[in-house]
Amino acid sequence: MNLKDKIRVIMDFPEKGIRYKDITTLLKDGDVFKYTINKFVKELEDKDFDLIAGPESRGFIIGTPIAYATSKGFIPVRKPGKLPAETIQNKYDLEYGSDSLEIHKDAIKPGQKVIIADDLLATGGTLLSTIKLIEKLGGEVVGIVCLIELTYLQGRDLLKGYDVKTLIQY
Numbered sequence: 001m002n003l004k005d006k007i008r009v010i011m012d013f014p015e016k017g018i019r020y021k022d023i024t025t026l027l028k029d030g031d032v033f034k035y036t037i038n039k040f041v042k043e044l045e046d047k048d049f050d051l052i053a054g055p056e057s058r059g060f061i062i063g064t065p066i067a068y069a070t071s072k073g074f075i076p077v078r079k080p081g082k083l084p085a086e087t088i089q090n091k092y093d094l095e096y097g098s099d100s101l102e103i104h105k106d107a108i109k110p111g112q113k114v115i116i117a118d119d120l121l122a123t124g125g126t127l128l129s130t131i132k133l134i135e136k137l138g139g140e141v142v143g144i145v146c147l148i149e150l151t152y153l154q155g156r157d158l159l160k161g162y163d164v165k166t167l168i169q170y
Contacts, residue, residue: 023148059116091129
């Protein structure tokens with residue numbers, strides 16, 4: 001199955017010059033979504049890990065079914081003010097702006113091995129911020145899986161030293 005054919009590209013969203021990769025067309029097709037999650041699970045079958053972490057919000061969509069399918073826990077990494085317990089925060093740059101992410105201080109125990117799951121590897125800022133949060137808590141990032149990689153933004157360069165797998169490249 002060619003997953004690239006299942007992604008809708010929207011011109012000039014959210015601002016002029018951006019070719020937005022809309023995954024809702026993939027998500028709404030149950031067979032395609034199941035195939036996609038199964039591809040991720042296959043990528044991870046030889047990995048030793050304890051948890052899946054997913055950055056808000058599409059990391060939840062990709063990460064929770066992978067966590068379910070692998071019988072692992074899921075850790076949400078959220079925008080500021082969204083998590084109810086004590087958090088730590090990391091600020092980062094986006095493809096078009098900046099933001100910050102938070103994680104509960106008790107989300108990860110030192111030494112736990114974590115896979116990060118998200119929909120998109122663009123500049124790498126969101127993923128690097130998630131890595132920093134996990135590592136600050138003593139977790140070890142043993143892999144990163146993303147549905148889409150925008151290779152022309154060279155975000156993979158920011159993630160050198162980490163095992164990064166993507167299913168679709170633009």
